Amino acid sequence: MNDSSSGPTNVAQDSANVAVQAEAIHGPVNIYQVAATRSAEEIFQAGLNCLRAGMAPEAREHLREAVVVRSYVNGRSCFYLLLALLSGRTLQQLPPNEIDMLRCVRGAVKDDDAWADAIKLVDHLLTSRPQESPAVGLEQEFQKLTDEQRNDLLQHMEMFLDSSAEDALWARAFEAAKDDRYALNRLDRAWKFFQPEPIGARVRPADPVLVGPGAWTAATATTALALVTVGFVGATAWQHNETVALSALLTLTAGCYASVRSGVEWRWKKERRQAKDREYSHRPATTTRGDGFASKIDRQFSHYFALYTPNDTDPALWLSETAGIRRALRDEVVTLYRESTVNAKRVAWLTRYLVADVTRRWQAGGLWDYRKELRVSVLLRMRCVLTSIAAIVAGGFLVWSAAQVRPLLVSLAAIVALASVWSMARLWLRIAAEYRRHSADKREKERLLAGRRAAFDRWKRKLDDRPDDLEMARWLECDRKVLMEQAMDLYRLKRQDVLAHAFIEAPATPFYDRARIENGPWRYSKYKILLFLLTKDGVRQLTQHLDFRKATTRSRARINYRYDAFTSVQVAETDNGENVFELTLTNGDPIKVKVTDPPTDVTETEDTDPQNASQLTLGTAGLGNALHVLEGVAAEGKKWIAFERQREKVPQAEVSRAVNAMFA
Structure with a gap:
């Protein structure tokens, strides 16, 4: 894709080459892993960290073990289990066996629990969509939450903030993102994440005395x-x-x-x-x-x-x-x-x-x-x-x-x-x-x-104050929110005008650094972010290049096309191990974006599981939801949106009943 600011076009191509400047793997760390003799609380904390880092599948696995298997049940654990099940996907993508996990904690939450209001708000968000009449009381319910609850709910429930009453919540999310985008001294610290652990000082020893x-x-x-x-x-x-x-x-x-x-x-x-x-x-x-x-x-x-x-x-x-x-x-x-x-x-x-x-x-x-x-x-x-x-x-x-x-x-x-x-x-x-x-x-x-x-x-x-992966994930989430606000302003859209949306985050060309913590996804110093906004008139695609270390964007590209303008969407793994997202239009070249890199020599020698790192990166790049949305539209056209709403009614009712059953 040739990014430019020249205005809408239906032709998109991408022939740029990606080069990795350097990479670092930090470890061992305990953010996303637990000791062999782990307690239920440690497993829960690992799941919570994975969730906040955007690794929802891993979060669900940890939280299932902590809450369902180890019976670590309280209001907080139930709230985050619920968020993990919903994070990054629609209700249609939620399998019945995972809804059953919510039924395992029936009657576990008291009405006076500090997390009861947060859980009830999740249910309110689910049942308020996609009604035409505005849902009432959401803003008041939102005000009752703590900062921690509000931030996590806005991050992982954004797929469900689509009723007219929730414009205020989106506005709040956008404001919080703009404030938090530079929090924790990001501009002076973000670059340190991409610095590998330095190896110690050495000198060549003095040559021995050469007297035989x-x-x-x-x-x-x-x-x-x-x-x-x-x-x-x-x-x-x-x-x-x-x-x-x-x-x-x-x-x-x-x-x-x-x-x-x-x-x-x-x-x-x-x-x-x-x-x-x-x-x-x-x-x-x-x-x-x-x-x-x-x-x-x-x-x-x-x-x-x-x-x-x-x-x-x-x-x-x-x-x-x-x-x-x-x-x-x-x-x-x-x-x-x-x-x-x-x-x-x-x-x-x-x-x-x-x-x-x-x-x-x-x-x-x-x-x-x-x-x-x-x-x-x-x-x-x-x-x-x-x-x-x-x-x-x-x-x-x-x-x-x-x-x-x-x-x-x-x-x-x-x-x-x-x-x-x-x-x-x-x-x-x-x-x-x-x-x-x-x-x-x-x-x-x-x-x-x-x-x-x-x-x-x-x-x-x-490097002592190098940011951890959770801080990197939070900053990137803020960047995504800011990009979405810019896109909605650019296209003059309100939240209710956006029927669905999806992000894809890929490393930007031509040069970038990358780093990851052990058992975490790759983080990049430069991103190419694609935002797809599905409206009643068609798809609005906005592409921006993000310099993560400086929190600046450039090279904005706008592409608009009808629902019947693209025929297929896929993520293919090439022979050298790259994962490439490809969207094929009916009247132009395919839109190709390399989402993950092939394993490199450094990865193979320093990383014990490069394939797992690639899968984690794919998960955090937003591909799961993007593929679900775009594949559905490619198969069913504009009708997919109505069909999706209809298909969501059954799981929506099931989730709502399971959530209400949590309360004693």
């Missing part, structure tokens, strides 16, 4: 050989001149220690800077295709780096200069969280934090601070060189002094000592630098982990 047994053996052997040969040369020099030998040995020892220590600092800084330069270099990016985890992380980084471009910075320069860092961070996130059960959006908080940190450091001029921190200073270089020269000179004096006593043996020992000291220095230099690198890595990882944990805690606190 061979290096330790070689370092020990060369050190022992160096000590022996240098000791021999020193002992021989002592025989020649004690003062010179002692000074040379002390200078040689101090020079070697200072030069090795400076060399370790020089080496690990140089190697660490080179490693970071390689990590952040402009090498070709890793290519990922498809819709897997790595591809989604790619898109996250691309999106947030574009979104968080620093002020007064050319976006092209920003993306070019940070390409290496972006790729390194992306690779780290993919490595840390690439698990079959991880939804990429669960780590979006980390992506935002990492990109925001890069932006902050760029603006502070500290993006490349590691180069300053790891720069080998001139003083360090000079200290290393000068101490090495001092050690060499001291060693030379030591050899010269020893050669005066034993020239040949000292010459051979000097050569061996030089080679062993050189090898020993290189080996210990590499070992010490590796330990220094490991220590620096650990400190850096601890710092990174602390920052990420703080960011994770901030995000968790931000």
